[in-house]
Amino acid sequence: MKSLHHHLTEYVAARRALGTRLEEPAQTLRRFVTFLVRKKAHFITIKLALEWSQQCRDAVQPATCARKLSMVRQFARWLNAIDPRHQVPPRGLLDVRHRRGKPHIYSDEEITRLMAEAARLKSSKRMKALTLETLIGLLTATGLRPGEAAALEMGDVDLNAQVLVIRESKFGKSRQVPIHSSTVAALKRYAQQRDRIFRNPGNSFFFVSDSGNALDLGAVRRWFCKASTACGLRKKTERHRCGRGPRLQDLRHTFATRRLVEWYKTGSNVAVQMPKLATYLGHSSVACTYWYIEAVPELLEFATEFQLTSDQGGRK
Numbered sequence: 294m295k296s297l298h299h300h301l302t303e304y305v306a307a308r309r310a311l312g313t314r315l316e317e318p319a320q321t322l323r324r325f326v327t328f329l330v331r332k333k334a335h336f337i338t339i340k341l342a343l344e345w346s347q348q349c350r351d352a353v354q355p356a357t358c359a360r361k362l363s364m365v366r367q368f369a370r371w372l373n374a375i376d377p378r379h380q381v382p383p384r385g386l387l388d389v390r391h392r393r394g395k396p397h398i399y400s401d402e403e404i405t406r407l408m409a410e411a412a413r414l415k416s417s418k419r420m421k422a423l424t425l426e427t428l429i430g431l432l433t434a435t436g437l438r439p440g441e442a443a444a445l446e447m448g449d450v451d452l453n454a455q456v457l458v459i460r461e462s463k464f465g466k467s468r469q470v471p472i473h474s475s476t477v478a479a480l481k482r483y484a485q486q487r488d489r490i491f492r493n494p495g496n497s498f499f500f501v502s503d504s505g506n507a508l509d510l511g512a513v514r515r516w517f518c519k520a521s522t523a524c525g526l527r528k529k530t531e532r533h534r535c536g537r538g539p540r541l542q543d544l545r546h547t548f549a550t551r552r553l554v555e556w557y558k559t560g561s562n563v564a565v566q567m568p569k570l571a572t573y574l575g576h577s578s579v580a581c582t583y584w585y586i587e588a589v590p591e592l593l594e595f596a597t598e599f600q601l602t603s604d605q606g607g608r609k
Contacts, residue, residue, distance in 0.1 A: 294335070297326045297329055297330065297335070298323075298326055298330075300372060300375075301319075301322055301323065301326050301368070304322075304368055304371050304372075305319045305322075307371075316440060316443070316444060316510070317440065317510055317511075318364045318367075320509055320510070320511060321361055321364050321511075322364055322365070322368050325342075325345055325361075325364075325365055325368075328341075328345045328348075329341060329345075336376070336378045336379050336380070337365070337368075337369045337372060337379045337380055337381075338380050339380045339381075339382050339383075339386070342362060342365045342366075342369065342380075342382045343362070343382065343386060343387075345361075345365070346358050346359075346361045346362040346365065346387070347387075355387070358387055359387040362382055362386060362387055365382060366381060366382045366384070369381045369382060396542075396543050396546035396547075396550075397538070397539035397540070397543040397546070397547075398543070398546060398547050398550050398551075399433070399539065399543065399544065399547045403524075403526060403539075404429065404433055404544075404547075406524040406525070406526070407429055407520055407521060407524055407526065408426050408429050408430060409524070410519075410520040410521070410523040410524040411425040411426040411429055411516070411517075411520045412426045413520075413523070414516060414519065414520065416503045417503055418490050418503045419490075419503075420487070420490065420501060420502060420503045420505075421502070421503055421516055423483060423486055423487070424483075424500050424501065424502070424508070424513075425513065425516045425517065425520065427479060427480070427482075427483040427500070428442055428443075428500065428513065429517075429541075429544065430476070430479050431476065431479070431480070432541065432544035432545060432548070433544050433547065433548065434472065434473060434475070434476045434548070435457070435470055435472060435476065435548065436544075436545045436548030436549055436573070436574055437457075437459070437470065437545065438542070438545060438575070439510060439513065439514075439541045439542060439545075440510060441459050441575070442500065443500060443507070443508040443510055443513065444460075444498075445457065445459075445498070445499040445500060446497045446498055446499060447497050447498075447499055448497070449499065450480060450484075450499050452477050452480060452481055452484075455471060455472050455473075455474065455477050456469050456470065456471055456472065457469070457470040457472060458470075459575060466575055466577070468572065468573075468575050470573065480499075483500075484499070487501060490505075491505045513541070514540075514541055517540075517541045521538060521539060526538050526539050527539070545574070549570065549574060549582065552570055553570070567579050567582055570582055
């Protein structure tokens with residue numbers, strides 16, 4: 294009988310053959326399978342899936358537990374078709390209503406503090422500090438999703454043409470992202486320091502961990518939590534190991550919000566500019582980009598003011 298780890302390898306390979314990167318789910322499911330092995334379980338059960346997904350409920354949002362269980366559900370459905378002894382956790386087992394949280398819009402001063410604390414992180418080869426500091430700067434300057442930045446390979450980073458190639462990201466979309474000369478300079482510095490540490494890289498990823506391997510997003514988020522707690526953006530509590538507060542993803546929200554605020558302040562036609570921003574960010578539709586206006590009070594105020602001015606101009 295095949296081991297659960299073997300089944301997982303086949304599952305990930307099958308999903309990727311269909312065009313899905315499956316980076317985070319693959320890492321999450323490996324931890325789940327390791328949990329099952331520790332429990333000496335040969336099959337997925339609803340009870341064990343629920344127990345595992347709620348292990349960290351005091352340290353993460355309830356929606357995170359539900360997302361982990363959803364990943365297990367998809368894997369269990371695949372296994373159940375092979376062997377019905379694998380139980381499939383039903384939908385709604387964790388009654389969590391998904392609500393999109395209000396983003397934190399970072400100030401320049403907060404980003405400076407974050408990058409300074411990131412640069413102080415300790416690790417054997419100093420890649421933790423170097424990687425996180427550069428990632429924060431890149432996400433701030435480009436609005437990339439954290440997963441997109443972590444998945445960049447050497448060939449995706451064309452510093453001569455000043456372009457990043459984002460391959461098959463969310464919704465299976467690929468795009469090219471132009472970058473500013475200051476971003477190019479920062480990425481060059483990172484690459485030079487990385488190559489001094491790892492003269493014979495064992496993989497093709499642009500950003501690497503202390504072991505020289507691809508980044509684990511879960512680990513990157515923990516590094517970020519440590520840096521944001523150290524600079525006072527998160528308040529550490531007894532129940533929440535990292536505390537709660539601004540997230541890595543909020544750097545993307547900050548990028549989008551700043552572009553929109555700038556357009557409103559300079560009198561640009563936001564309706565004309567919005568499709569450009571949606572394409573740059575890799576949104577599936579302009580409606581996704583308009584969400585930033587609803588989520589950020591300052592933007593909603595600008596949008597209302599702009600609409601009133603337009604209406605008055607039309608009546609003249």
